Amino acid sequence: MASKQNERIIAKYLINQASFKELDDLEAWIKKPNNEQEFLNYVKVNYSIDYNLKITDTVKTKKLISTLFKREKRKFRVRRIQRYSKYAAVFIGIMISIYVFKNVLFKSLDKDTTTPVIVTNIIQPGTDKATLTLEDGSVVDLEKGVSFITANANSNGEEIVYRIDDKKTKELIYNYLTIPRGGQFYVVLSDGTKVWLNSESKLKYPVSFIEGETRKVELVYGEAYFEVSPSTEHKGTKFKVFNQSQEIEVLGTEFNIKAYRDETSIYTTLVEGRVTVNYENRKQNLMPNQQSSLDVNTKNFLVKEVDVYNEISWKEGVFSFERKPLNEIMRVLSRWYDVDIIFDSKSLEEVKFFGVLGKDQKIEEILETIKNFKIIEVYEIKGKTIILK
Template identity: 55%
Template sequence: MISPIKENLIVKFLTNQASASELDELEIWMQDSNNEQLFESYVKTNYAIEFNMRTFNLNKAKDTLQKEITREKKVIRLKKMRKKIYYAAAILIGVLATSYHFKDNLFNTPIENSIKITNTIEAGTNKATLTLEDGSVILLEKGDTFQTQNANSNGEKIVYTNSEENSKTIKYNYLTIPRGGQFFIELSDGTKVWLNSESQLKYPVNFKKGDARQVELVYGEAYFDVSPSTKHNGAKFKVLNKSQEIEVLGTMFNIKSYKDETNIYTTLVEGKVEINTSKGKQLLAPNQQSNLDIVLNKIAIKEVNTKEVISWIHGDFVFQNKPLKDIIKVLSRWYDIEIEIENKSLEDIKFNGELSKYQNLEDILLLIKNTNYINNYETNTNKVILK
């Protein structure tokens, strides 16, 4: 039997009122297969009948949401949907289709999924291409192992070991992450780097003793957790990137510098960095982000929510006042598929939301469609069209 607390939590989830922390709590509870069965049974047998008897005031909830929407200038909220509990929507749809329909739900549109999906667009995974110093290319994928004198990989990450013997000369490797991929690397000095889809990092197999430690983010997005200089005889750590150089002492920061974008974003989470461009030097404090416009050759600094910026390394998408055109860029890289907005007037509609990176793309497209701004969408093997 489901406890009143968990029953209350389930109803909040089904009525789009659960917070992110409540969704996390529900997901943990459903790790137990017995609880998962209780959940499914409750939805199938009770939800349609009991909904009107709940103490939730749907009109009040809607009024509250409408005020929030007005305050945020019609920023649409996408609910965070965990992979483990998303299937509840499908169960609910089946129940409501035969017994009950919301006349006035939170998004002012019926929950539906009448779209025929011709294929399932899976989420990205751990994969990368390693180019060694001799030019040979190794494919790294989940489940495969690879080992050299200086590095070993289990297909999900690659770890380099420090070798005093090899630190006299510099030999470079390249780690290239394709669309639909991500990878983790630990450099020989202990610095940890998370690489996002469509990214490339150039780095030495071993850092030369006595010199500054230097790597290059050729393109893409990377999050750095840098081993402090105090552990390396004061050797500073530098990240080269097109149009800028970042000097750090021991810190955590994110760089976003994609080939198809004209802005480079550097976000400091912890510590201290100095950004050197043709316009001079800029110091960043924690929770600050620099925006370098490489076309106008201008740099601006602002306070940001670092949770949103680095959510990708924790398996989530966090969007805050993000235009749809920016959201589809993120999705297209991760799901390795072209996404087109047919109606260009929709490109600047802004959304708020937290979503799991590991759900199928159709799950997210359905959430966007149910906001009533997107009329429909079509999917095929290599393209999605939002209408």
């Protein structure tokens, strides 16, 4: 049985997100007796693979594998050319094996005779875009391919970076970064803290922090991943994130906060370091790989161990769903693709799905993958509305 660590590496490998160290580990594991078959069995049972690979035509498949190989080769050459041949061999072997089991896996599915899919509109995946509200109230659209410069920051349309203020700030001046549905953005604050913002999110932060005072930002709503510049680089000043009913206090760490307006719970997931969650005049320290959930209505507060990769994969361009109910998955997809999703049957909402999918895929490809794994029978796309049956 594949370990939890190997499960994560397999998932990352299949969507081209694995590091060299992870490839080392995966290669060593596959070389052991019976593990190649274990690899194939594990993926077949547990994962829905990119629907683009569901090809029964041998010529097309060989062409696709060749394309994937060239892409992987370019990536490795840029990183570490002397290690290329070792990993290229691993890549070819595994890709051929994947093709073999996929051909078997999808063979029966190709004979599916369910109602054909009805599509009346092409929906595009999300992209880098945001609106920046400046201190004077003016609003600027930030989008891929468009540059923007202020006295304090500059943006290339995919990120915005604030400059360190050489002059000592005496008054806090705030900017707001708002990410719409179908968007994402990355910001580097003036203290060097890095923040990744997911779709339908809003962050309030100062243009510059006051030296010696606690650094404070507010996640007004949505989801954000923080890589906080350590207090040791800022004369010991703490960093705090406020949002709705709680406050996160950190000294220098990485964590994820999910606080969407259409969800009743706030989730805080610690990746590394140490944070303290303050809520209802109480405090709770989190350890790495722990997640707290606070119900904003009942004030019920829970802490549990989680697979961190599944919680933060969104910032790496991946949807990683580990037996998540379909209604939760569809909320994620609706934000990224900026669509409304309707369930024809209430019972469908609680059906669970386990899959790793790329955020750059077309929505039709993702829906086809879910459909081919018998999670849904059919779907319809009408304008910006998707109906699941």
